Amino acid sequence: MSHEPFDTLAAAWAVGALDGEERAVFERHLADGCDVCEAELRSSAEALAAAARSVPPMIPPPQVKEALLRRITATGSARRETLPPRRLVWAVGSLVAVLAGAGFTATFVATRYEARLGQVAREAAALRASVQRDEAALREQIAVYQGAVDLLRDPATQIVLLRGLGPSPRANGRVIWHPVAGGHLFVANLPAPPPGKAYELWTIGDAAPQPAGVFQVDGSGRGTYRIGPVAGGQPVKVFAVTLEPEGGVPAPTGPMVMASVK
């Protein structure tokens, strides 16, 4: 049989286009060992590599290299998939030695394993607890968002913008507010309060400011807080946030850091 048909198959194979029965035929032919086809494929691969080099190079995002170097450092020397032959021989040799001392070793290994199994079980339990904590936190967060979405469906719901003042000019926030059901506060860019302090939200109507709750922000300056309805359903004209002692106070004492935009 002439080799000619394989030249065409090799070309299609080189660009990944060979399919169906022809692919099976060609791969069997390759597996049987064909110097002509191997040379052909090598030459095509080099040409395609040269084609790749013929377009202007692009520096990839630096994070890729950083991540790779971190990964490599983290794996240390335990990465080898295949040991170099000499080391393999050595490893087999020492395995034989270990087996020779098996009587003693088995007991030793069993004890070690029990200790290790106990440790694994403890680690698994800790992991489960951590997953459960995360799950609870996520459920809580979903409940907040669900509540906010429910409120947004109600035509009586208003959205009130809050702007940062004095000490935190970059802060901003929104209150989704329903006159009867209460609402949700979302803030961003609010710096973490100093130790012992927290942010307190106030609703201001016609009378003195009413405390509406104390909240914290996360490391990125974001916070969400569920606001209960105002006692007696009094209309709210202004929402304000002040910096107060951690436990909250009945009337504002600290600097005002955010207030709703009129």
Added chain:
Amino acid sequence: MATSGADLLRRIAAGDREAFAVFYDWYAPVVFPLILRIVRERADASDVLQELFWEAWQSAGRYDPARGSPEAWMVMRARSRAIDRVRSTRRRSSTFVAPLDDAAAAVPGSERARDAAELAEDRGMVRSALERLPGPQREVIELAYYAGLTQTEIAERLKQPLGTVKTRIRLGLERLREVVQASP
């Protein structure tokens, strides 16, 4: 003392991290545009690139200089990982038919692609090797190599007999070899 890519791979196989960093600096800028061309999203391309070099770190010991240059070794793997990525993205969302089809539509032979190539040459820019192939040959190679289509799929798409597609692929590759040998 000149270092070659093959030397670097030998050192990488022995766990030399510095050699790996140099190897990355040499080859990542070559394979990144290829991966990006296939997967089209920069974030995806960065992922594929990372996996590609991670694999290179792990399997450097299996590189055999007798079977080709390190560059060919990396380019071949880059192309195949990128195609795998596009296929798995496509499988995950049945409504999402791009980017393979996009890539196919955007490619070759199309007037726009040819114009762009000629424009680049007019401006004294280097035309990529594939752009120097005759349109019909370039088209089939690009559909296979960048868009991951098989010869049967290419024949259907172009409404050409399968035999024609096969011939074009073969002639295109032959031409590509001449082109890259003429201007290394």
